[in-house]
Amino acid sequence: MGGGAGVAAATTVESKEWYLAAYAPQNIPTSEHIKLRTVNVSLEYDSIPDQHVLVQLLMITVDPYLRNVITGRDGDLYLPQILLNKVLTEFGIGRVVRSKNINFNEGDIVINPFSSIAEYSVVPSDFLRKIDPTANIALPNYINCLGLPGFTAWIGIDVIGNPAPGSNVFISAAAGGVGMFAGQFAKLKGCRVVGSTGSDEKVQILKDEFGYDQAFNYRKESDFNAALAKYFPNGIDLYLDNVGGKMLEAVLNHVNKGARIAITGMMSQYNTIPAEREGVNSLLNMVGKEVKMEGFLCGSYLNRFGEFETLMETYLKEEKIKSKHKIYQGIESFLESFASVFSSSNMGKVILQVAS
Amino acid sequence: MGGGAGVAAATTVESKEWYLAAYAPQNIPTSEHIKLRTVNVSLEYDSIPDQHVLVQLLMITVDPYLRNVITGRDGDLYLPQILLNKVLTEFGIGRVVRSKNINFNEGDIVINPFSSIAEYSVVPSDFLRKIDPTANIALPNYINCLGLPGFTAWIGIDVIGNPAPGSNVFISAAAGGVGMFAGQFAKLKGCRVVGSTGSDEKVQILKDEFGYDQAFNYRKESDFNAALAKYFPNGIDLYLDNVGGKMLEAVLNHVNKGARIAITGMMSQYNTIPAEREGVNSLLNMVGKEVKMEGFLCGSYLNRFGEFETLMETYLKEEKIKSKHKIYQGIESFLESFASVFSSSNMGKVILQVAS
Structure with missing residues (x-):
């Protein structure tokens, strides 16, 4: 399974993913609360439901709001708490590896606001948005100035x-x-x-x-x-x-x-x-x-996202808006990158790059 | 000088008034901070400036906001602090005793948002509003439901x-x-x-x-x-x-x-x-x-006072709005009435009746 060279095409791929092992009611979460595990993800078409795609994660933003959905309390920000043992999610970009939706092809680069922090995952295609490869916009911009931070x-x-x-x-x-x-x-x-x-x-x-x-x-x-x-x-x-x-x-x-x-x-x-x-x-x-x-x-303002996007793209072309980010490399670095958000150690958006 | 019966018409009248003797930075103000004194007020026309009137105070509301202008701090509510030795003011109703403004006659009943808490005082007529005696509205209503509390x-x-x-x-x-x-x-x-x-x-x-x-x-x-x-x-x-x-x-x-x-x-x-x-x-x-x-x-909403007034008068006529007040009698009762505002002892608006 995954990794080694094989004669036949691989039918599964190893995927590292970050899951919630325990709620963290206070202090900066540690490896006691958020743990990495490896699972096998099937590459077989039959294993993917209709209107779903298998996505390889390329990068995510690392956002402070995530802190509020792993406290075990419903109150904070009133966002639903992640269930124990479930994989964490973040705003991210991935590459389509298998598709059961005719609008998405293998190789498409997609934005997924609810990306699992996992190297590979099968996701419903409803919330995916394809990136236009001819737009000539660097990928991190889609989750930084053109993503939630800018919005x-x-x-x-x-x-x-x-x-x-x-x-x-x-x-x-x-x-x-x-x-x-x-x-x-x-x-x-x-x-x-x-x-x-x-x-x-x-x-x-x-x-x-x-x-x-x-x-x-x-x-x-x-x-x-x-x-x-x-x-x-x-x-x-x-x-x-x-x-x-x-x-x-x-x-x-x-x-x-x-x-x-x-x-x-x-x-x-x-x-x-x-x-x-x-x-x-x-x-x-x-x-x-x-x-x-x-x-x-x-x-609550998603109806104005198009207006924002048009404005921000204009600003980017005219070089009126600058952007910085700090990239952490490799899915293993997620916990470190998350803790850094609370330490004042970074300039600009923290991004975790999982694959290139 | 007021009081005793005289052969000639009196030329002055005794007037009790509450003045600020010391700022009260905290706790409920006492007679250490707010004191009563008696002054003589001239009844001579010559002593009244043009566009001013001499008013006998009938009643005032006793409002919590007054607490914030006698702390000696500029910050609270950002209303100007009353100067030491000056007479306190409140929203009130008075009777015109002498007038140097052709729009006001002796005997007119007037609303004065900046009434001195004094039995008699000479005031500029700019802010006075005459009450229509035919409207058949009880006087306390003008400073209660039709006054600042209602507004x-x-x-x-x-x-x-x-x-x-x-x-x-x-x-x-x-x-x-x-x-x-x-x-x-x-x-x-x-x-x-x-x-x-x-x-x-x-x-x-x-x-x-x-x-x-x-x-x-x-x-x-x-x-x-x-x-x-x-x-x-x-x-x-x-x-x-x-x-x-x-x-x-x-x-x-x-x-x-x-x-x-x-x-x-x-x-x-x-x-x-x-x-x-x-x-x-x-x-x-x-x-x-x-x-x-x-x-x-x-x-900041005075431009909408007319709209409010029309609505409230309609509600009063239709008996859709009820009103209660607690009346303290006599100017001597002001300090007691003011302290009562902070003690939960009253139902409805606290009013001080100074004359009838």
């Missing part, structure tokens, strides 16, 4: 925030997958943009390469109220919140009249059980400053 | 919340000036309405007289998560927040997808310095449930 940033800034030119915009986790694009969208709208991030190196990159007017290292400038007073002498009009907790609390002490806060997630709180999450004690300021705060999930 | 409730429920029929609506401080009307507006929209309040007696009144489907005593059912689970088996679609703190935290654990939260104020936090305010640790739920939360001040 999330666009909803937060362009749809919910919709800042007027000259607005003062603050973005936390600014060097992360979402923040990186959010700052650029705000600059394209003529705003003054400041970001927070976890290292001096990333502060420099945000200013030098991503056009941020200012950025600061929240680990060094850990008095957030003082930092925001310094970087926002005229207050904050729009905050894209990726972290929650004490940073959100400080932002509410520096908001202008009618400020908006769009919340994509709260990374600083994901590894904590609900009862131990940081309280935000400055919400009264929402009244005096008439602040609008809104949480959102991309899934 | 605030209408903005929160009809303008910001705008719930669909059948929505599950929760109102805190439900027996207070704003809550009392908010629940009735939500019922008029066909919603299921539950309120929290501070005594069993008020629970009963909310259900029997104000049409609330359910109500609970938050002092007895002090596990707010358990209470909300019990009264909202189908979750909360709209929350009108008058109190903030732990009740808001619990609400966010029971919101439905796309819930709205309109914040009028946070009474439970007003007597606390900002650093000691209760943190809300459940804001992450705003993402998964895509909650919209918005603080507001009535002043």
Whole structure:
């Protein structure tokens, strides 16, 4: 089975896959919770149901939201929890190896929002979208600027925030997958943009390469109220919140009249059980400053994905949007790549490349 | 000088007035902070500037927001702080005693949103509105259902919340000036309405007289998560927040997808310095449930006051809206009436009657 050279065509292939061995209610998940196993996947057509395809995984994004579906609690983000022993899924790209759908041929490259983190898997073809090989767009772009990170940033800034030119915009986790694009969208709208991030190196990159007017290292400038007073002498009009907790609390002490806060997630709180999450004690300021705060999930805006895609492709062609990612190599690296998302060690989107 | 009988017409009148003697950064303000003094007010026409009138105060509402302008901090609600030694102001009704504006005559009854809490005062006539004596509306209604309490409730429920029929609506401080009307507006929209309040007696009144489907005593059912689970088996679609703190935290654990939260104020936090305010640790739920939360001040909706007034007058005529108030008698009772706002001891709006 798989691996060794054979005279006859192989009928199965070995496939490594990451599955949930135990829920992780708090802290960064480890190999105690997420384990790698090897299974045999049949290559026989008869074993593939109609309207399904067998896909070889090429790459996935490694997203913080995944943290919320392996806590064993229903509450967090209200996404369904992954069942024990099931393979984890992520937004990814694969190559069709066998097809039982006439719209997909062997060799097609497809985007699958629900890719199993497995070298090979049989998937229903409903959610697959074929990539046009003539478009000349690098594969990582499809899951980065043209994928959920770019789409999330666009909803937060362009749809919910919709800042007027000259607005003062603050973005936390600014060097992360979402923040990186959010700052650029705000600059394209003529705003003054400041970001927070976890290292001096990333502060420099945000200013030098991503056009941020200012950025600061929240680990060094850990008095957030003082930092925001310094970087926002005229207050904050729009905050894209990726972290929650004490940073959100400080932002509410520096908001202008009618400020908006769009919340994509709260990374600083994901590894904590609900009862131990940081309280935000400055919400009264929402009244005096008439602040609008809104949480959102991309899934509710899918009807606008086409509009976003057209805009982003134009920006890419015109080189108005830049993109960075850190690639981890090999399916074995998934757990390491996932932990890195919570360590401030990466610039841009974290991607796991499984095959080329 | 006022008081004794005189042969000639008196040229001055004694006037008792409440002034700010010291800022009260926390706790319920006392006679250490707010003091009564007597001054002489001239009745001579020459002493009144043009476009001003001398008004005898008849009644004022006693509003929790006043707490925020005597803390000595600029931050809270961002309303300007009253200066030391200045007379406090409130929404009130007075009688014109002397007029230097041809549009006002002696004896006119006028609404003054910025009434000095003083028996007599000379005021600019810009903000005065004459009451039509033929309208046959009881005076307290002008500062209660037709005043800021009713207007605030209408903005929160009809303008910001705008719930669909059948929505599950929760109102805190439900027996207070704003809550009392908010629940009735939500019922008029066909919603299921539950309120929290501070005594069993008020629970009963909310259900029997104000049409609330359910109500609970938050002092007895002090596990707010358990209470909300019990009264909202189908979750909360709209929350009108008058109190903030732990009740808001619990609400966010029971919101439905796309819930709205309109914040009028946070009474439970007003007597606390900002650093000691209760943190809300459940804001992450705003993402998964895509909650919209918005603080507001009535002043930003004045362009809709006419629309509200017409609607409320219709409701009053059709007896669709009920109203309660607790009247404290005599200007000397102001401090007692103000403290009562924070003690859950009253049903409906607290009004101070100064003259009849």
